[in-house]
Amino acid sequence: MFFGTVISSKGVRIRSTLGFVEVVVGCSIVEPKLSSSDVSCNSGAEQKQRIHLHLKKFFSGQRFSSQYFLNCISSKHKEGDIVYVSGKVKKVLSSGHYDLKEYTIDKLEEEEQQSTLLDRKPYPIYPSKAGLEARLLGQSISRALKMLTPDIDPIPPEVLTEFNLANLFDAYMGIHKPKNRDEADFARRRLIFDDFFYLQLGRLFQMLEAVGTRVEKEELLYKCENHELNAVGVDQWSPLANKLLKALPYSLTASQLNAVKEIIWDLRRPVPMNRLLQGDVGCGKTIVAFLACMEVVNSGFQAAFMVPTEILAVQHYEHLTSLLEKLDGDECKPNIALLTGSTSTRESRIIRNGLKTGEISMVIGTHTLIADKTDFSALRISVIDEQQRFGVIQRGRFNNKPSYCNSLQLYTSSSKLSDENTSADVASDSETFMAPHVLAMSATPIPRTLALALYGDMSLTQITDLPPGRQPIETLALEGNDAGFETVFQMMRDELMDGGKVYLVYPIIEESEHLPQLHAAKADFDSIKQKFEGYPCGLLHGRMKGNEKDEALGSFRSGETRILLATQVIEIGVDVPDASMMIVMNAERFGMSQLHQLRGRVGRGGKKSRCVFLSSTSSTLPRLKVLENSSDGFHLANADLVMRGPGDLLGKKQSGHLPEFPIARLEIDGSILQEAHLAALKVLGTSNDLSLFPRLKVELSMRQPLCLLGD
Ligand SMILES: Nc1ncnc2c1ncn2[C@@H]1O[C@H](COP(=O)(O)OP(=O)(O)OP(=O)(O)O)[C@@H](O)[C@H]1O
Numbered sequence: 118m119f120f121g122t123v124i125s126s127k128g129v130r131i132r133s134t135l136g137f138v139e140v141v142v143g144c145s146i147v148e149p150k151l152s153s154s155d156v157s158c159n160s161g162a163e164q165k166q167r168i169h170l171h172l173k174k175f176f177s178g179q180r181f182s183s184q185y186f187l188n189c190i191s192s193k194h195k196e197g198d199i200v201y202v203s204g205k206v207k208k209v210l211s212s213g214h215y216d217l218k219e220y221t222i223d224k225l226e227e228e229e230q231q232s233t234l235l236d237r238k239p240y241p242i243y244p245s246k247a248g249l250e251a252r253l254l255g256q257s258i259s260r261a262l263k264m265l266t267p268d269i270d271p272i273p274p275e276v277l278t279e280f281n282l283a284n285l286f287d288a289y290m291g292i293h294k295p296k297n298r299d300e301a302d303f304a305r306r307r308l309i310f311d312d313f314f315y316l317q318l319g320r321l322f323q324m325l326e327a328v329g330t331r332v333e334k335e336e337l338l339y340k341c342e343n344h345e346l347n348a349v350g351v352d353q354w355s356p357l358a359n360k361l362l363k364a365l366p367y368s369l370t371a372s373q374l375n376a377v378k379e380i381i382w383d384l385r386r387p388v389p390m391n392r393l394l395q396g397d398v399g400c401g402k403t404i405v406a407f408l409a410c411m412e413v414v415n416s417g418f419q420a421a422f423m424v425p426t427e428i429l430a431v432q433h434y435e436h437l438t439s440l441l442e443k444l445d446g447d448e449c450k451p452n453i454a455l456l457t458g459s460t461s462t463r464e465s466r467i468i469r470n471g472l473k474t475g476e477i478s479m480v481i482g483t484h485t486l487i488a489d490k491t492d493f494s495a496l497r498i499s500v501i502d503e504q505q506r507f508g509v510i511q512r513g514r515f516n517n518k519p520s521y522c523n524s525l526q527l528y529t530s531s532s533k534l535s536d537e538n539t540s541a542d543v544a545s546d547s548e549t550f551m552a553p554h555v556l557a558m559s560a561t562p563i564p565r566t567l568a569l570a571l572y573g574d575m576s577l578t579q580i581t582d583l584p585p586g587r588q589p590i591e592t593l594a595l596e597g598n599d600a601g602f603e604t605v606f607q608m609m610r611d612e613l614m615d616g617g618k619v620y621l622v623y624p625i626i627e628e629s630e631h632l633p634q635l636h637a638a639k640a641d642f643d644s645i646k647q648k649f650e651g652y653p654c655g656l657l658h659g660r661m662k663g664n665e666k667d668e669a670l671g672s673f674r675s676g677e678t679r680i681l682l683a684t685q686v687i688e689i690g691v692d693v694p695d696a697s698m699m700i701v702m703n704a705e706r707f708g709m710s711q712l713h714q715l716r717g718r719v720g721r722g723g724k725k726s727r728c729v730f731l732s733s734t735s736s737t738l739p740r741l742k743v744l745e746n747s748s749d750g751f752h753l754a755n756a757d758l759v760m761r762g763p764g765d766l767l768g769k770k771q772s773g774h775l776p777e778f779p780i781a782r783l784e785i786d787g788s789i790l791q792e793a794h795l796a797a798l799k800v801l802g803t804s805n806d807l808s809l810f811p812r813l814k815v816e817l818s819m820r821q822p823l824c825l826l827g828d
Pocket residue numbers: 367368369370373396397398399400401402403404560584585689690691692694717721
């Protein structure tokens with residue numbers, strides 16, 4: 118946004134049917150003088166610079182390109198008029214001269230406005246859009262402000278005091294007629310707070326509505342506020358979970374252990390858990406979820422584990438069954454089933470029947486698990502792996518599979534628990550329907566602020582460490598020209614000779630006429646086979662049948678093949694601990710978080726691993742270089758959030774569920790979001806159904822019709 122003076126305004130007729138009006142605005146801009154040693158700090162000194170903005174508008178058709186018409190339009194702006202201009206720079210015409218596109222130009226008419234400008238006081242800028250002129254909008258707002266009364270604020274005064282907020286009347290005044298910058302900032306903070314507060318309040322309100330009694334509601338709120346305090350020690354876990362823990366070939370890391378303790382605490386509440394388990398790639402989330410499932414299964418309930426791909430379902434099934442084989446004593450081994458789109462009709466029928474009768478304790482599968490025909494006798498936990506791959510509605514469908522349970526049964530394994538909340542809960546032994554606990558897992562780390570905005574009603578558990586012995590993955594970003602490929606192939610040869618296994622990742626399966634620059638997995642298969650004779654190659658992509666995929670991955674896992682040409686089907690969850698090198702072709706085609714995920718397929722065992730990102734051109738290399746220096750998924754996600762905003766970070770599917778905020782920006786206003794979350798908890802803690810705050814309830818329902826909240 119610029120303030121300036123009109124220098125010239127003229128209409129130019131190019132030919133009989135085309136003309137344009139050009140307004141040139143001269144502006145003085147003040148820039149901080151940057152110290153040469155550090156671009157992020159400035160010395161406080163300022164320098165003035167004179168620039169010219171060229172605003173051109175073209176007109177076509179005989180009538181609109183007559184000189185008379187063009188003169189009429191150009192005469193709207195007179196030399197010396199003080200105006201403000203906003204728009205995007207289309208091109209730099211010469212030094213200090215900029216051609217703007219999609220611009221708006223508005224004249225400052227009132228003296229008051231001009232003196233504000235000269236005093237350099239903050240001044241509200243209204244957009245002129247869709248025929249509604251900024252001036253008209255400004256005048257309407259001024260009139261509306263005169264009608265405001267100071268008691269318009271629905272938020273209770275004690276919340277305003279606790280969170281240091283302007284009241285709504287002052288906020289409106291401060292944003293439209295600020296006396297100084299501080300007042301404008303304070304007002305803006307309040308309006309951002311409102312953006313977030315009503316979202317959090319709505320989510321939490323709806324969550325509370327879904328549970329029955331007051332005790333349960335209070336329990337839920339308590340959990341939201343104090344989630345880090347709640348844990349069940351290993352000695353109080355069920356026998357089955359303890360046996361599985363002992364059968365593991367490794368010890369859990371500190372944060373894996375804390376995560377299980379926290380989840381088991383939740384599982385013993387009479388309220389459905391709704392928890393998001395986050396951790397960086399390869400941090401070991403799967404075993405945490407398996408232990409949670411065993412806890413539930415031990416009490417005679419069922420567990421469902423839903424994953425986005427068949428490959429992952431098979432992998433998890435094989436992993437869990439092999440762990441269970443090692444358990445002492447046969448009598449307690451649970452019956453586990455695998456159900457995917459590739460399961461034969463006959464077998465599916467048998468499994469579904471087993472789930473209905475309760476013969477099967479746990480099922481691992483793809484979205485087939487939420488098909489209408491899958492019924493459970495006593496589903497108590499649904500784990501949703503890589504939850505960002507499922508739509509919110511799909512996730513919600515598990516909640517529609519409530520099971521009939523006796524609340525006493527919940528505590529068969531927790532008889533040692535003696536805190537007062539629990540004894541109060543156990544006192545009620547009535548049979549009730551309860552929606553299953555939901556444990557969602559995400560390997561695309563989402564910054565906490567974003568998680569709150571997306572899942573304000575979920576508790577959050579983060580695994581912050583990696584299993585010991587992991588070596589950092591050496592990452593290299595290279596241009597995929599002849600020299601680049603030669604370097605990479607030599608590295609690959611060295612790796613194979615050293616006994617390693619290599620993933621080659623492609624953006625597409627088959628060559629495309631439209632995208633000739635892209636390498637394709639199938640097209641490269643023969644040439645790679647020839648180049649690396651003696652090292653068997655496999656191929657894995659999304660168009661292969663379920664059993665072919667299993668075979669390809671199985672051969673790579675067993676070492677029968679040493680090179681696997683794959684598409685991004687391997688991006689999520691694939692676990693081949695001794696895979697030691699990855700090369701990603703046309704890496705710029707993938708998002709940063711996606712590349713981080715892909716890279717996480719190597720370095721999952723003790724062997725030193727390497728990852729090479731090949732870019733199609735040198736211009737796309739700098740973005741990939743960021744990955745050379747960071748292996749921290751949370752850091753990369755935060756960088757992505759700041760650089761590209763939440764939409765790009767989350768991808769289309771998930772960001773579709775992200776609410777729009779008129780004023781707030783998630784990437785910079787995260788701390789206000791956290792406060793808004795706490796404030797919403799406080800308000801609902803005082804009055805679960807908002808009956809003590811009727812104005813707040815009205816405001817909430819106007820902003821977010823309650824039937825539309827959440828999913
Ligand atoms: N505490 C541990 N010590 C050693 N190895 C572990 C530990 N926990 C898990 N692992 C192993 O680490 C590997 C990665 O675990 P897992 O597949 O659960 O990761 P993840 O968190 O699901 O990651 P991703 O999102 O990449 O799938 C597996 O081979 C698993 O057996």
